[in-house]
Amino acid sequence: MASASEISRARDEAATWHPGQVWQPPSRGQxxxxxxxxxLCLVFAALTIVLIVVLVIExxxxxxxxxxxxxLSFLGGRLWDSNKQTYGILPEIWGTLYTSLLALFFGSLxxxxxxxxxxxxxxxxxxxxxxxxxxxxxxPFWGTLPQRLEGLLKNLIELLAAxxxxxxxxxxxxxxxxxxxxxxxWLHGHFGWFPLFSTDLSGPGILPAVLVLSxxxxxxxxxxxxxxxxxxxxxxxxxxxxxxxxRWETILGVLLPTASRGxxxxxVLAFGRALGETxxxxxxxxxxxxxxxxxxxxxxxxxxxxxxxFPEAGAHEIPVxxxxxxxxxxxxxxxxxxxxxxxxxxxxxxxxx
Amino acid sequence: MSDPRPVPAKKSGSExxxxxxxxAAEQDPFAGVDFSKLEHSLYRPRTLFSVVLSLIVTLMTMLxxxxxxxxxxxxxxxxxxxxxxAVFTHLPPAPLEQGGGFGNAIIGTxxxxxxxxxxxxxxGxxxGVYLAQAPGESRLASAVRFSAKVLTGFPSILAGVFAYxxxxxxxxxxxxxxGGIALFILMLPTIILTSENAIAMVPAKMKEASIGMxxxxAQTVWMVLLPTAMPGxxxGVxxxxxxxxxxxxxxLFTALFSNYWITSGGHFNLMQPTxxxxxLIYNFSGMPFKNQVELAxxxxxxLVVLVLIxxxxxxxxxxxxxxx
Numbered sequence: 001m002a003s004a005s006e007i008s009r010a011r012d013e014a015a016t017w018h019p020g021q022v023w024q025p026p027s028r029g030q031x032x033x034x035x036x037x038x039x040l041c042l043v044f045a046a047l048t049i050v051l052i053v054v055l056v057i058e059x060x061x062x063x064x065x066x067x068x069x070x071x072l073s074f075l076g077g078r079l080w081d082s083n084k085q086t087y088g089i090l091p092e093i094w095g096t097l098y099t100s101l102l103a104l105f106f107g108s109l110x111x112x113x114x115x116x117x118x119x120x121x122x123x124x125x126x127x128x129x130x131x132x133x134x135x136x137x138x139x140p141f142w143g144t145l146p147q148r149l150e151g152l153l154k155n156l157i158e159l160l161a162a163x164x165x166x167x168x169x170x171x172x173x174x175x176x177x178x179x180x181x182x183x184x185x186w187l188h189g190h191f192g193w194f195p196l197f198s199t200d201l202s203g204p205g206i207l208p209a210v211l212v213l214s215x216x217x218x219x220x221x222x223x224x225x226x227x228x229x230x231x232x233x234x235x236x237x238x239x240x241x242x243x244x245x246x247r248w249e250t251i252l253g254v255l256l257p258t259a260s261r262g263x264x265x266x267x268v269l270a271f272g273r274a275l276g277e278t279x280x281x282x283x284x285x286x287x288x289x290x291x292x293x294x295x296x297x298x299x300x301x302x303x304x305x306x307x308x309x310f311p312e313a314g315a316h317e318i319p320v321x322x323x324x325x326x327x328x329x330x331x332x333x334x335x336x337x338x339x340x341x342x343x344x345x346x347x348x349x350x351x352x353x
Numbered sequence: 354m355s356d357p358r359p360v361p362a363k364k365s366g367s368e369x370x371x372x373x374x375x376x377a378a379e380q381d382p383f384a385g386v387d388f389s390k391l392e393h394s395l396y397r398p399r400t401l402f403s404v405v406l407s408l409i410v411t412l413m414t415m416l417x418x419x420x421x422x423x424x425x426x427x428x429x430x431x432x433x434x435x436x437x438x439a440v441f442t443h444l445p446p447a448p449l450e451q452g453g454g455f456g457n458a459i460i461g462t463x464x465x466x467x468x469x470x471x472x473x474x475x476x477g478x479x480x481g482v483y484l485a486q487a488p489g490e491s492r493l494a495s496a497v498r499f500s501a502k503v504l505t506g507f508p509s510i511l512a513g514v515f516a517y518x519x520x521x522x523x524x525x526x527x528x529x530x531x532g533g534i535a536l537f538i539l540m541l542p543t544i545i546l547t548s549e550n551a552i553a554m555v556p557a558k559m560k561e562a563s564i565g566m567x568x569x570x571a572q573t574v575w576m577v578l579l580p581t582a583m584p585g586x587x588x589g590v591x592x593x594x595x596x597x598x599x600x601x602x603x604x605l606f607t608a609l610f611s612n613y614w615i616t617s618g619g620h621f622n623l624m625q626p627t628x629x630x631x632x633l634i635y636n637f638s639g640m641p642f643k644n645q646v647e648l649a650x651x652x653x654x655x656l657v658v659l660v661l662i663x664x665x666x667x668x669x670x671x672x673x674x675x676x677x
Contacts, residue, residue: 026569034569041483044476045497048545051538052500055507055515062518113413122411153414155668160421162664164599166634167653171424173638174431174646215420222417248403269506276508278602279635303510303602310517310606325514336506340499 056329063326066319074323080289080305082313087320089327091291095299096331099206099285100274102295103213107274108267110214111221114157115263116251118222119229124150154226161219169283172212177203177284180211184296201296204286210295212280217270224269224343228262229255231350258353261346268339276332278303302328425657432654435647440655445612445633448642455652457614458628461529462656464615465608465629466597468533473540473593478586481548482574498549504542512538513603521607529615529627532608539600540593547589551582554674584673591667595660601631610636630656 012028026034066074070087077088117123124146128137136142184201191197201207232255240250256263286298287308302324310321395401439454446453480497487494516535521527555578563573579586609626610633616622630652637649 025567026572030569030572034571037571037574041479041486042493044479045483045493047476048480048497048504048541049500051541052504054519055511055538058515058518059511110413110417113410114417117410117414122407156418156421159661159664160417162595162599162660163421163424164601164631164656164660166599166601166631166638167424167428167657170634170638170649170653171427174650175423175427215417218417246399246403248406249399251406272506276506276510278508278510279631282602283635283638303508306510306514307602307605310514311609322514322518325511328508329511332506332508332511333503336503339506340502343502344499 056333059322059326059329062322063319066323070320070323074320075327078289078291082317085316089302089305089324091289092300092302092305092324093327094291095206095285096275096301096303096328098293098299099210099213099281099301100271102206102210103217103274104267104271106210106214107217107270108221111218111266111270112225112263114218114222115225115229118150118154118157118226119255120247120251121146121150123153157219157222160215165216165277165279166283168212168216169280172208172280172284173204176208176211177201177205180208188296195293196295199292199294199297203298204284205296205298206285206292207295209281209284209286212284213274213277216277216280217274220270220273221263221266224266225259225263228259228266228346228350231262232258233353236353261342261349265339265343265346268335268342272332272335272339275335276303276328278307282307302331428650428654428657431647432650432652435651436654440648440651444614445628445637445648446644447612448640448645451644453644453648455628455630455633455648455655457611458630458633458652459655460615461608461611461627462598462629462631464623465529465532465536465604465627466594468530468623469536469540469597470590470594472534472537473544474590477541477544477589477593478548478579480545481552481586482578484545484549485552485578486570486574497545501542501545504538505546507538507542508602509539509600510602510605512536513605513607516603516607524624526624527607527609527626528624529608530623532604532627532629535603535607536597536600539603540597543593543596544586544589547592548582548586551585551589551674552578554585555581582674584670588667588671588674591663591670595663595667598663599631599656599660601629601635604629604632605635608632630659 066087070077074088075093076090077086078090079086079088081087127146127149131137131139131142131145181201184197184205184207187197188200236254236258237250240254245253281301282304285301285304287300287304288298290297290299292299306321306325306328309317313321393400395404439452440456441454441459442456443452443454444457445455480501484494484498512535515538516531520531520534524531559577559581560573563577564570568576608629611626611628615625615627634649634652634656637645637652640646
């Protein structure tokens with residue numbers, strides 16, 4: 001057995017550089033730097049977990065006074081009046097879930113459709129057919145056009161997510177609301193007995209908020225669903241075509257069921273986004289403390305309540321708002337953790353095929 | 354020959370085949386096959402269904418893209434009218450005042466993104482290095498990865514609530530630093546996940562060659578992995594910056610807003626309320642004055658152009674990424 005001093009002498013001997021030698025083992029300083037760097041990376045990585053814990057604790061601690069005072073009845077209360085010190089967030093919880101679910105419906109309908117359009121390569125196919133008619137499909141410039149257009153389309157849909165939400169809010173306020181108002185009021189006038197149309201759209205309201213929200217979550221759904229569809233092994237598609245299935249029999253019978261977990265995970269993550277989305281809703285939903293199913297009525301959401309009330313809140317209102325923030329945090333964390341788990345499972349399953 | 358079958362059996366088999374082929378040649382092999390049934394025809398419900406659904410999907414994708422062009426068109430049309438050199442150099446106008454601009458908001462946005470990037474970039478990239486280097490079964494690595502994924506969906510308003518509690522209440526006032534820290538929480542997960550991806554994409558042979566030459570793992574990271582993965586990492590940084598530039602909710606009650614330059618009073622002070630483009634758009638969009646609303650559209654145009662440029666830089670960088 002070599003003693004510790006012998007080992008360290010041998011290591012130093014190996015670390016000395018001899019003339020003409022190309023390689024060189026790390027010096028003592030380099031070894032020290034290596035250990036320090038690796039530990040630094042470890043600490044930074046651990047900080048990410050610490051950050052989430054601190055976020056939850058910070059908001060939770062600040063909410064304790066309000067929790068003691070109002071307890072669970074806060075969740076069921078319908079009134080928010082800082083003069084009477086009565087607070088309840090049932091309308092906000094309802095508004096958050098209602099707008100998010102409606103937006104999720106439109107968002108996933110169009111998002112999955114766009115994902116199918118992208119993963120099937122419809123655009124490239126059409127352009128290629130056109131090029132073949134013009135005998136340009138092998139041209140060095142025009143021949144690459146189908147591929148480049150496909151890439152452009154994918155980027156355009158991703159750009160939908162790049163537009164800041166406050167800009168969507170501005171657009172919704174000055175373009176969408178005036179545009180849909182006559183139609184909504186016509187619906188209210190003729191079908192006012194139907195609960196969804198039971199009020200008229202006088203300005204901001206649920207429908208414009210939902211429309212803008214679904215545009216905002218569409219890119220998330222499209223990107224994740226497209227990845228899931230592309231990950232379906234080519235042999236499954238070929239087998240379906242080989243059995244004589246048409247394109248849509250293949251899509252509905254083979255591709256969508258195989259990619260369903262990934263698509264579902266994407267939809268859950270988009271739901272999380274919609275629940276937490278703030279600015280577009282704060283500008284478009286109308287900021288009214290109302291419990292309603294009417295699409296044209298103003299309402300409120302948790303995030304919009306925080307954005308609108310926090311800047312002017314008095315000292316006694318801050319803990320109450322922190323309590324509302326804690327509720328929002330709990331809902332979104334729950335949905336996001338569930339979505340991330342579903343996607344992880346889906347990835348594991350996709351590898352197994 | 355390795356054929357185990359006895360020779361006579363084989364002979365008779367091939368003879369039988371030849372007989373059958375001769376018999377088949379005498380009559381039409383496709384007799385009784387109705388070719389019109391095999392052709393692609395829109396009159397058959399199966400194919401019609403497929404074509405109709407294809408058309409619907411095409412239509413829906415085009416519909417989904419309309420908002421993008423509608424927003425861009427409105428920004429150029431309404432924002433472009435107001436755009437001039439003055440809006441970049443002047444301070445926001447008071448109500449009923451004409452003219453004015455949002456020079457201080459542009460500076461404020463850049464400063465707060467700078468503060469956030471200063472914290473996030475080292476933290477995020479080194480975490481990405483750790484995740485890419487960690488062995489597959491590492492519990493900590495999968496926990497960190499999972500936290501980062503959960504953080505991507507963290508509501509931006511809650512980042513503001515956190516920074517309000519942790520910075521504004523502690524330091525006693527709204528400040529650019531509080532805004533920067535709120536933005537940092539939103540930028541971190543993007544940078545972590547894209548750096549991990551970019552580093553994992555570096556061909557294994559490059560890493561192994563470096564270790565084979567006697568490099569320590571820190572040297573491998575600094576001299577081989579990071580330089581090779583740099584385009585991918587920068588793409589992630591650009592995406593995170595683009596997202597942070599447009600964020601409003603976390604700044605509403607951390608950086609608040611200011612009608613003055615950040616150097617007001619003669620000295621540069623990060624611990625005072627700071628204007629940002631996003632909050633300016635929000636505040637001015639709700640005002641009943643025509644001048645303010647027009648400025649909000651111009652600010653939105655500037656913000657979107659800024660975000661799109663950062664995004665495009667990120668996308669062009671990602672094309673330079675080395676693929677394994």
